[in-house]
Amino acid sequence: MQTRNKIAERLRTIQPSGIRRLLSSTHHIPGMISLGLGEPNASPPRHVLEATKQAVNEQKTRYTPSNGIEELREALAKKFAREYALRYDPDSEILVTIGATEAISLALMASIDPGDEVLIPDPGFVCYAPAVRIAGGVPVSMPILENDGFKPNLETVMSLITNRSRVMIINSPNNPTGSVFTSGDLKRLSKLVVENGLIAVSDEVYEKITYDNATHHCLAMFPDMRDRTVVVNSFSKSYAMTGFRIGCALGPKDLISGMLLVHQFLITCVDSLSQYAATAALEGPQNFVVEMVSEFNKRRKLVHERLNEIKGIDCTLPKGAFYAFPNIRALRATSENFSEFLFKEAKVIVTPGSSFGKYGEGYLRLSYAVSYKELDEALDRIEKAANKFK
Numbered sequence: 001m002q003t004r005n006k007i008a009e010r011l012r013t014i015q016p017s018g019i020r021r022l023l024s025s026t027h028h029i030p031g032m033i034s035l036g037l038g039e040p041n042a043s044p045p046r047h048v049l050e051a052t053k054q055a056v057n058e059q060k061t062r063y064t065p066s067n068g069i070e071e072l073r074e075a076l077a078k079k080f081a082r083e084y085a086l087r088y089d090p091d092s093e094i095l096v097t098i099g100a101t102e103a104i105s106l107a108l109m110a111s112i113d114p115g116d117e118v119l120i121p122d123p124g125f126v127c128y129a130p131a132v133r134i135a136g137g138v139p140v141s142m143p144i145l146e147n148d149g150f151k152p153n154l155e156t157v158m159s160l161i162t163n164r165s166r167v168m169i170i171n172s173p174n175n176p177t178g179s180v181f182t183s184g185d186l187k188r189l190s191k192l193v194v195e196n197g198l199i200a201v202s203d204e205v206y207e208k209i210t211y212d213n214a215t216h217h218c219l220a221m222f223p224d225m226r227d228r229t230v231v232v233n234s235f236s237k238s239y240a241m242t243g244f245r246i247g248c249a250l251g252p253k254d255l256i257s258g259m260l261l262v263h264q265f266l267i268t269c270v271d272s273l274s275q276y277a278a279t280a281a282l283e284g285p286q287n288f289v290v291e292m293v294s295e296f297n298k299r300r301k302l303v304h305e306r307l308n309e310i311k312g313i314d315c316t317l318p319k320g321a322f323y324a325f326p327n328i329r330a331l332r333a334t335s336e337n338f339s340e341f342l343f344k345e346a347k348v349i350v351t352p353g354s355s356f357g358k359y360g361e362g363y364l365r366l367s368y369a370v371s372y373k374e375l376d377e378a379l380d381r382i383e384k385a386a387n388k389f390k
């Protein structure tokens with residue numbers, strides 16, 4: 001008998017990540033500078049590496065509890081109490097995950113039924129739409145437009161809410177635009193979430209990376225939000241621990257226990273060594289984060305100034321994360337075509353804005369988490385190439 005369909009229907013609309021596609025084909029080209037990936041160029045703090053070695057020496061190499069080692073859940077509870085005055089029970093309201101990526105998927109799998117709609121920021125982190133589809137839901141684009149300071153427009157958001165809406169994903173500091181939502185922005189969004197009986201998934205992986213007078217506020221701090229919000233965080237960005245693949249989710253008991261159920265049967269538990277490393281990251285000195293952000297700040301100023309000197313490119317000053325999101329509409333090219341041109345002509349990889357959703361068209365994303373020297377060189381090359389572009 002012939003096999004009917006080789007892959008499941010719900011996977012057919014998902015395209016592989018545009019960022020990864022470009023990077024995997026170009027990894028070995030000499031002289032190429034990549035501003036493509038969202039990964040700090042710093043090494044993790046020394047005490048994190050030492051804690052990992054110690055865990056190896058002590059052979060802490062067995063399965064751990066599914067929700068994570070107790071030390072790490074306790075350290076997370078303390079962090080949220082200290083920084084945001086939020087109390088989470090380490091046993092039932094905190095889950096250690098494989099990066100924020102797993103936490104986001106788990107939150108969706110635990111909360112939506114087939115056909116439920118999920119409002120996702122557009123442009124937004126590339127995993128959101130696929131994660132919604134894998135969970136059986138329908139992603140609904142919530143425009144994050146430059147005219148609105150790269151923040152959701154409340155009237156537009158209201159018009160997108162239907163009786164199938166179930167979850168809203170909120171991401172501040174924002175990837176790819178670099179915007180940071182103020183406490184007023186978050187308060188107004190929260191009100192919409194509460195009034196419409198939605199669940200919020202708040203992706204706060206860039207919480208520590210803000211500049212000038214911008215500050216991060218945890219979404220669960222706003223009125224009536226704690227018990228309807230899954231806060232997602234990660235060690236990837238704040239501690240430059242991308243390869244450790246470790247993150248967390250904090251939320252009300254019912255949602256976290258639903259997430260734990262999926263996590264338990266999907267992956268059992270997170271890598272034990274990464275959990276000891278993450279505990280050390282939270283319990284050790286925090287000056288690493290401050291120093292890294294101060295380095296990013298120099299690069300942010302450079303990238304903003306240099307891009308605005310290029311004819312046809314206009315860049316808003318980012319307030320958070322480590323991305324510049326320049327407007328290239330005046331060049332009259334699609335973001336894909338111009339990125340390809342830069343790739344061939346300048347040997348620089350940038351990400352086309354269209355990879356982040358339809359409202360990302362007309363923009364590029366440049367990650368400035370590379371060294372200052374490389375960034376400066378990449379900007380020289382971009383400027384030269386852009387002047388030749390017709």
Ligand SMILES: Cc1ncc(COP(=O)(O)O)c(C=O)c1O
Pocket residue numbers: 038098099100101102125171174175203205233234235236242245246247
């Ligand atoms: C907004 C956002 N959320 C989540 C992630 C994923 O982080 P992790 O490495 O913890 O899976 C990223 C990574 O680029 C991101 O930009």
